[in-house]
Amino acid sequence: MTAHRRRRAKAAAAATAAPSSTAPVAVAFTVLDIREAAPGKQAPTTWEKLTARLHKLSGSKKAETAATAxxxxxxLAARASAPIQTLLDSLTTSLTxxxxxxxxxxxxxxGANAVEEATPPTTLALAWGSIVQPFNALMLVVAVLTVSPPNSSYPTFALIMAxxxxAIIARFWEELRSRSLAQAMRGAVSASAAVLRDGCETAVxxxxxxxxxxxLLSAGSLIPGDVRLLExxxxxxxxxGMTGEAMPVERRAGVSSAKETALNHDNICLMSTSVVSGSGKGVVVATGAATYIASLARALPSGRTMTAFDFAVRRVVYLFIAFIVIMVPLxxxxxxxxTTDWSGAVTFGLAVAVGLTPQMLPMIVTANLSRSVRSMRAKKTAIRRMDAIQNLGAMDVLCTDKTGTLTVDEVTLLKALDLAGNESLDILKLAYANSRFQVGVxxxxxxxVLRVGAERGLEEAVAAEWVxxxxxxxxxxxxxxxxxxxxTSDDKAHPTLVCKGALEELLMQCDHSLEGSEVYELDEARRAAIIARGRALNDEGLRVVGLATKMFTKLLLRMEREDxxxxxxxxxxxxxxPPKESAIPCIKTLYDRGxxxxxxxxxSxxxxxxxxxDMGIENAHCTTGVEMLSAEKDDLTALIERCTVFAKVTPQQKMAIVAALxxxxxxxxxxxxxxxxxxxxxxxxxxxxxxxxxxxxxxAADVVMLDKNLATVCDGVLIGRKTYGNTIKYIKFASxxxxxxxxxxxxxxxWLPFVPLQAIQVLALNVLYNISQLAIPWDDMDPSFLEKPKRWSAKFLGLYMLxxxxxxxxxxxxTFLIMWYYYECFNDNPDNVIAFQTAWFLESLMTQTFIVHLLRTEKIPFIQSRATLPLMASSFGTMAAGIAICYIPGLNSALSLTAIFPSYYAWLAGTVAAYCCAVQGIKWVYIKVFRSWL
Known part of the structure; x- marks a missing residue:
């Protein structure tokens, strides 16, 4: 690992510190001439011009001007059919x-070898986006109307603008933090490639x-560009990922003939594909925006696929828009x-539109997701898609591999046995040779095997014995x-094939067995005995691999599976x-959380x-990949639903299991x-x-953990459910x-001969309420809420609102009745109007803000469940600020508020208390009928 890091550091330093050459290097590889040599000067062909254009654009940020697929x-067709040496010469490179x-x-x-992605918005773009919002436009219109004659009010205008x-600054700040977090996530996970630099293998x-x-390519490698195979x-x-075809395709070196598409050249590996098995070496003939995958990406619609979460939030927004469209004209x-004051009515209507708008919805959603992602980063986990945290909370089935997750990430070779069940040094040496010389990862x-072989001193012996x-x-x-x-002792000796593999599959390719020094034909009885010994070892909790050999009379030019x-x-x-002890409590926790x-x-x-x-996972219903192949479609779906252990499954079957679920x-x-x-x-x-x-x-992953630990998944599930809960809180509160x-x-x-609230009062009320909601992402959820998966749905939102x-x-x-009859504010006398409006301003602010503590939990607030300190401070601080505004000279006059009758606060306290009792009663009935609250 240290050497690997040194090589990467050296490569990075070279990439940044290498001096700029004055030689026309760019010309050498932007004009790619792979025609057969011919006397005389020839004009560039069409594909040569395209090559120059592709490489000129490979560092371009303007995707719309890049070459088409x-x-x-x-x-690529020209590069696939070119002779190797001519291709290398035209790329100004070599086999080293x-x-x-x-x-x-x-x-x-x-430029960097990266497919063009959506460029992160600049700070200026974020600022402009925070300004150009429909809701901001509404507030601006109201502000302009307040300074329009004949009833101009410059203090009101100043307050609205403030x-x-x-609102603009708050949105901009949250968007800026979100952008920084997204950039950090993109850089948190990187892929590397093995290349030859300065004649040496280097990871970059x-x-x-x-x-x-x-x-250099091996099993598990990502293809780092469009690559022409040399070996x-x-x-x-x-x-x-490109074709939708699950089965891997074979790629060979050599010259490719004309093909219909770039996908069909058998000597070309395209960027973003991956090596399933085998090994190879190739030269990169296209990078970045010049690759085939980049041309496909440019042809695709921009933007990502909408998730259920996106659709639900959009549905909520549409619901609010419908309210505004219907209510404001009314x-x-x-x-x-x-009132016969149509100018004031329009101003009031626009203010109502602003008041009905959940202005903080985008900010609350973004802040929730951002905070959750930061929480996961603190647990050394990178969330590559921010909304993946929602799916973690909604997840009700976790499919997992066994090795490294349920077991420790280190396998120990305990026994190397012959057919009689005795320890055998010959078997260990053959196994060591197989692992020592294999080319892949x-x-x-x-x-x-290598660890035990090294402990037994086989490393030098095997290296000296075999070629x-x-x-x-x-x-x-x-x-x-x-x-x-x-x-190594005899150049003319017969080559020997040494094979290790899954016991049953390997046994199918064997027709004889070696028992002691005698070779016997593998009849049914001997096959059954071998399988029985393997199962006996399995019953001891051991993983069993078979070992076989084959002697060839001559070496074939190309070894195939059939050999x-x-x-x-x-x-x-x-x-x-061995099982991973730390995973056992995590498994129980996941079961407990649904x-x-x-x-x-x-x-096996x-x-x-x-x-x-051993891990406490229910395993009464199990199946294998072979059984899955023989099952009918309907039976297969039922089988996948019922079974908890799937053994000997292929990558395609793993995907099919996920799709069926x-x-x-x-x-x-x-x-x-x-x-x-x-x-x-x-x-x-x-x-x-x-x-x-x-x-x-x-x-391929959405979430990448530093350590393969189920505890991190458990934490992610809780964080995802908490994120959902805090988001749905705000939506239900606001709606x-x-x-x-x-x-x-x-x-x-x-009813009233005057507007119940002035436009500026509606706006101030809306801003105060929204400020009180900014602490929602820092609130906790009741433990009972976190017990089961939470899937996003707006199904009952309308019913909840009704x-x-x-x-x-x-x-x-x-409140209207109290002010009308008790305080006799029943005409349009200015003092009566201001008192009436102040009373409703305070009552509306207190009920809307205080009721958050009842709506946030299924339990009795303050007794069985309390909000976190940030939410408590924001809600009670907002209520105190609302009362204080009525007494602050200058500010109260700007908002047309007044110091209300002292006795009104008794009515206000009684109203808030009665409102809370009513909501708590409705909440109990709602939970009893619908079995849920949030």
């Missing part, structure tokens, strides 16, 4: 790759891969008819890996993968069941870190991987309050 395809200085120069010329500026960030770099060993690439007509089993010739790499269909070796047939079965490798767990593993069913039993109306999370998990990670509602996982897995105010406003417009909203109108009416 058709143009990119024509360039670029120098660090040349790579740095090309990165400066073409309130408007406050994919964004630092340059045109002409020679890249390939059984190289299979997943292109599901208020203007009724108020104008009653060593898995946990390989590491376990590597070829490999048939592991894939998830065969579940085997073979290396072909030759003894594994007819092997000699030699023995068993038994591995211990999240069921399904284990998806490529391991016996081992998976044993581990699940989603069809059954589950919100599915998937936890995995391998290349074989990438399809399921992308399909899941929330994909969870780890920083130590493969690049493919991390790229019920606005709905109740509509009735009060209509009644006042019909039941809770009108209660406030009842007490608004009592």
């Amino acid at each position: 058709e143009q990119v395809e024509r360039v 790759g670029l120098s660090s200085a040349a790579a740095a120069e090309r990165l400066r010329a073409h 309130l408007l500026l406050t 960030d994919i964004k630092a891969v340059a045109l002409g770099d020679v890249v 390939a060993r059984n190289l299979f690439v997943s292109m599901s 208020v203007i007509v009724l108020s104008g008819t009653t 060593p898995n946990l089993l390989d590491k376990g 590597f010739l070829d490999e048939i790499p592991f894939d998830f269909e065969r579940r085997m890996l073979s290396v072909v070796l030759r003894p 594994e047939a007819g092997m000699l079965f030699r023995g068993f490798l038994a591995f211990l993968d 999240v069921s767990i399904k284990v998806l593993t490529g391991d 069913l016996c081992v998976a069941k044993r581990i699940c039993a 989603q069809r059954n109306d589950h919100i599915v999370g998937f936890l995995g870190d391998g290349t074989n998990d990438a399809l399921a990670l992308r399909k899941a509602d929330v994909g969870i991987s780890v920083d130590s996982g493969t690049d493919t897995a991390k790229e 019920s309050s606005s709905f109740g105010n509509t009735f009060s406003i209509l009644a006042a417009a019909i 039941i809770v909203g009108p209660i406030s109108s009842i007490f608004d009416m009592t």
